[in-house]
Amino acid sequence: MNVRLKEWVAIKSDSGDHTKWGEVETMLNMAAERIKKMGGKVELADAGTHQLPSGETVLLPPVILAEFAKDPKKATLCIYGHVDVQPAKMEDGWATDPFNLTEIKGNLYGRGATDNKGPVLAWLHAVESYQATKKIPVNIKLIIEGLEEVGSYGLFKLIKKRRDSFFADVDFIVISDNVWATTTPALTYGTRGSSYFFVEIEGPKLDLHSGVYGGSIQEPMADLIALLGSLLDHTGKIQVVGVSDDVTPLTEDERKLYDNISFDLEEMKNVVGVKHFLQDTKEEVLMARWRYPSLSIHGVEGAFSDPGSKTIIPRKVTGKFSIRQVPNMDPPDVERKVKEHLEQVFSTLNSPNRLKVTATVGAKPWVANLQDSQYVAGQKAVKDVFGVEPEFIREGSTIPIAQTFQEETGKSVMMLPISGHDDGEHSQNEKISRYNYIEGTKLFAAYFYELSLLH
Amino acid sequence: MNVRLKEWVAIKSDSGDHTKWGEVETMLNMAAERIKKMGGKVELADAGTHQLPSGETVLLPPVILAEFAKDPKKATLCIYGHVDVQPAKMEDGWATDPFNLTEIKGNLYGRGATDNKGPVLAWLHAVESYQATKKIPVNIKLIIEGLEEVGSYGLFKLIKKRRDSFFADVDFIVISDNVWATTTPALTYGTRGSSYFFVEIEGPKLDLHSGVYGGSIQEPMADLIALLGSLLDHTGKIQVVGVSDDVTPLTEDERKLYDNISFDLEEMKNVVGVKHFLQDTKEEVLMARWRYPSLSIHGVEGAFSDPGSKTIIPRKVTGKFSIRQVPNMDPPDVERKVKEHLEQVFSTLNSPNRLKVTATVGAKPWVANLQDSQYVAGQKAVKDVFGVEPEFIREGSTIPIAQTFQEETGKSVMMLPISGHDDGEHSQNEKISRYNYIEGTKLFAAYFYELSLLH
Known part of the structure; x- marks a missing residue:
C-alpha cells in the first residue's frame, strides 16, 4: 500500500x-x-x-x-x-x-x-x-x-x-x-484558539542618532518594553486584568484524564533543552499547554535586529505577541481587555509617542x-x-x-x-x-x- | 577656491x-x-x-x-x-x-x-x-x-x-x-563616551511553537523584556544603581554657557517630530544631550523582526542597548555596574535560561x-x-x-x-x-x- x-x-x-x-x-x-x-x-x-x-x-x-x-x-x-x-x-x-x-x-x-x-x-x-x-x-x-x-x-x-x-x-x-x-x-x-497582537509605538519623524538625541527623547522602544513587560509575570501568569476569567474550571473527571497520559517530563526537558518548565508536574505542564491560556512575545519589528551593533533610536517599533485561548474565552473579549490594559499602562508613561494596538481576527x-x-x-x-x-x-x-x-x-x-x-x-x-x-x-x-x- | x-x-x-x-x-x-x-x-x-x-x-x-x-x-x-x-x-x-x-x-x-x-x-x-x-x-x-x-x-x-x-x-x-x-x-x-551592551538570553535547544509549548516554557524573550525594562524609568532616568554617581556636578559657570545658545526648542520639536522632549526647557534638553548620561535600547536580535506575524518562541534572543557616558564616568566601571544590575534582576526571575552580558570596549x-x-x-x-x-x-x-x-x-x-x-x-x-x-x-x-x- x-x-x-x-x-x-x-x-x-x-x-x-x-x-x-x-x-x-x-x-x-x-x-x-x-x-x-x-x-x-x-x-x-x-x-x-x-x-x-x-x-x-x-x-x-x-x-x-x-x-x-x-x-x-x-x-x-x-x-x-x-x-x-x-x-x-x-x-x-x-x-x-x-x-x-x-x-x-x-x-x-x-x-x-x-x-x-x-x-x-x-x-x-x-x-x-x-x-x-x-x-x-x-x-x-x-x-x-x-x-x-x-x-x-x-x-x-x-x-x-x-x-x-x-x-x-x-x-x-x-x-x-x-x-x-x-x-x-x-x-x-x-x-486552543489564538489572537495575535501588534503593539505599535510611533514617535519621532525619523530614526535618531542615540548619541545626538539620547537622554532628551522618550524613546518608542522604551515605551514598548514597558508595555510588553506589563503583560506577564515571571511565572508565566498573564497580567491583563480579567483575561483568564472565563477559563472553564477544571473538573475532577477532566483532571483524571491527565493521569493516564504517558508523558515523560524528564524526557521532554531533554527534548526541549530546558532545566525546568514553569510547572513542576507532568499534569501541570500538560494543562499549561492544553487547557490554560498562555501569552508569548514573538518579537519586535522596526528596531535593530541584525547581528552587530547600531546606535539608532528607532522612530517606530511594533511589538508582537499572541495569546493562546481556551474554552470559554472569547477572542473579541480578550482583544478588548488587552487593548484596555495596554492603553492604561501607556497612560502612566506620560509619553509623547502614539500607541496603536491591533489584533488579527482570533481563532476560537x-x-x-x-x-x-x-x-x-x-x-x-x-x-x-x-x-x-x-x-x-x-x-x-x-x-x-x-x-x-x-x-x-x-x-x-x-x-x-x-x-x-x-x-x-x-x-x-x-x-x-x-x-x-x-x-x-x-x-x-x-x-x-x-x-x-x-x- | x-x-x-x-x-x-x-x-x-x-x-x-x-x-x-x-x-x-x-x-x-x-x-x-x-x-x-x-x-x-x-x-x-x-x-x-x-x-x-x-x-x-x-x-x-x-x-x-x-x-x-x-x-x-x-x-x-x-x-x-x-x-x-x-x-x-x-x-x-x-x-x-x-x-x-x-x-x-x-x-x-x-x-x-x-x-x-x-x-x-x-x-x-x-x-x-x-x-x-x-x-x-x-x-x-x-x-x-x-x-x-x-x-x-x-x-x-x-x-x-x-x-x-x-x-x-x-x-x-x-x-x-x-x-x-x-x-x-x-x-x-x-x-560623550559610549558603551554598547549585548544581553543574551539562551533557553530551549530550538525555537518552539508557541501553540504547542506556550504556557509551559519560561520564554527567553519574556526574561529579556524584564531585564531591558529594568534599565530605565519613563522619565529617561537610568535605573542601574551607581551608574550616574560619577557625573561631574554642574557648576554655575557651566550652567551659564547654556543660556547663550540660540537653540530653539519649538523648532527642534518640529524637526524631530515630537510633542515634547523628556525635559521642559532648552537648557535641560541640551544638558540631557551633552552633559548627562543616557541609555537607549536599540533592538533585539534573534526574535521575530519581519513584517507580519509568526508564532515562534525564539530560543535565544539578544537585547542591545548603549549608555552614553560623560565626565567623569569610567566605561569599565559602568560596564561592571550594568552587569551586576542585570545579574541581580535576572536572579529574581527564577529562570532556567542562561544570561550572558557582554559589552564592547567603551569609548571615554x-x-x-x-x-x-x-x-x-x-x-x-x-x-x-x-x-x-x-x-x-x-x-x-x-x-x-x-x-x-x-x-x-x-x-x-x-x-x-x-x-x-x-x-x-x-x-x-x-x-x-x-x-x-x-x-x-x-x-x-x-x-x-x-x-x-x-x-
Missing part, C-alpha cells in the same frame, strides 16, 4: 507559493481519480477567489466533496483531510529526497507522509478493505482540500454554503491531521464532548486494534478546522490522529512509520465498525 | 569597503601633493595592518604627517582632518551627483563637502592666505587620515608611537570635524578646559570674523579622536567646527554653504593669529 503513498508524495503539492498551485490541482485530481475508481461520486467544488497581500486576486484550487453509495439506515461519517504540503528542499537538511518516499528502518520518509497524505490514504484504504470483503458499516463522505498549510482559503465559506446540502445528512465529522502526544494512540478533544478554541458516540467508538477502536486505552489529549496549537466544522455544521467533531509524536510534520525528515500507517488504517476500519454499532 | 573642493569631492574615497581603499590612497596622495606644493614636508606614515571580521588581514592606507618650516619662537599647532567619506549613490535620494560638487543657491552639494574635505581644504587655504602675504604666525603640523568613517584603524597606535617625535613639540591640537549646534558659530569642548567621554589659550583664541577669532560670541557646545555623540589626542599626547585639544548644523553630514545631499566655507577659512586664519598673540 505504500506504492500509492509514494505516488502521492512525489507530487510537489506545496501550497505556500500560489504560482505553483498547479501541482496542488494535479494532486487533487489524482486523489479525485482514486476515489472515483473506488466507486465514489466526486465533485470538484469551486472554492472561489482569494486576494493576495500584493492585492492580486487569484482563483483557488477546488475542494473535493465526495460520497459513496448511501444506505439511509446507516450513520453518515464525513472525513476531512488535505493533500497539500509544507515546502521541502534537500538543502534544508533532509537525509533523503523529500519527494521520493524512502523506507529506512520501518519509517517512510517524505514530505506529506504524515501531514496529511498518509492519513488520507489510510482512510481510503480502510474504505477499500471493507469494499473487498463486506459492506462498509457507515456511509462515507469526504472533504479534501489543497490549501490547509496556508490557512484553508475558501474552505470555511464553502462549508457554510454546503451546510444544508452536503453536510445536511452528516452525523459525524472526523479529522486525522494531528499527532499523538506520546507513543500511545490518542483521541484529541480540544485545541475548541473542545468536544467526550460523551459523543464518536469518542466512545474511537476509544473502543483503539482498544480493538492496539489493545490499550487511548490517551485523551488536546492540542495547544490552533487547528481552526475542528472548531469551524463544529460551529458551521453543528455536528459532532473528533480528531483521530494516527501520526507519531516524533513524525516531524512541517520539519525536515518528515515520516510516518510503517507501523502507524498500517495500524492506523486498521484503526480507521475498526472505527467505522464501532461507530455503526453505536448508531 | 571651490575648484579644489570640486577636485577632491570627485575622488570616491569612501572608506566603507576595504576593496576600494585604492581611492582613499589616491585622495591621500592628492592631499599630500597639495601640501608639498605649499612647501610642506610630508610623510606618508605606515599605519600598519587591520584584521577584517572575515579574519583576513589587510594593509591600511598611510596617514599623512606633515609640517611646514618651523620657527622655534612660535607656538606649534597640529591640525587633524580626514579625507575619506561615507558611501553615496544617486539612488539613495541625492538631488545631484554626490561626486560632482554642485552649487545651488549658495550651497556646495557633494559627498565630503562638509565632512571633512571642505574643512581640510579650508585649513590649507588659511595657511596659503598667510603664505601669500606675510609669515604665518604659528608653526603648522597636519595629521590627515583616510579611515575616519570606519573607525580610524591604525591611527591611535600611530599617535602613541609618535608621541615623543611628531607630537613632542606640538602645543595645541585642533579638529574641525563636527557641526555648529545652531546658526551661530561654536567651539566644541566635550563629547571627553571634556576640555575652557581656560586653555586655544579656547580663548577661538572665542576671539569667532568675534573677529563673525562679530558674535561663539556658542560653547558639546557633542552628545562619541568622537573618540579628541579624547584620544588628549589622552595619548597630553596636549590641549579643541574642536573648531565650520560646518552648518543643517549640512547633512553622512546623509543625502550633504553640503557646505559657500558662506561657511569662506568665513570658515577666515576663522581658521584669524585663529592662527589669535593663538600667536596668546602664546
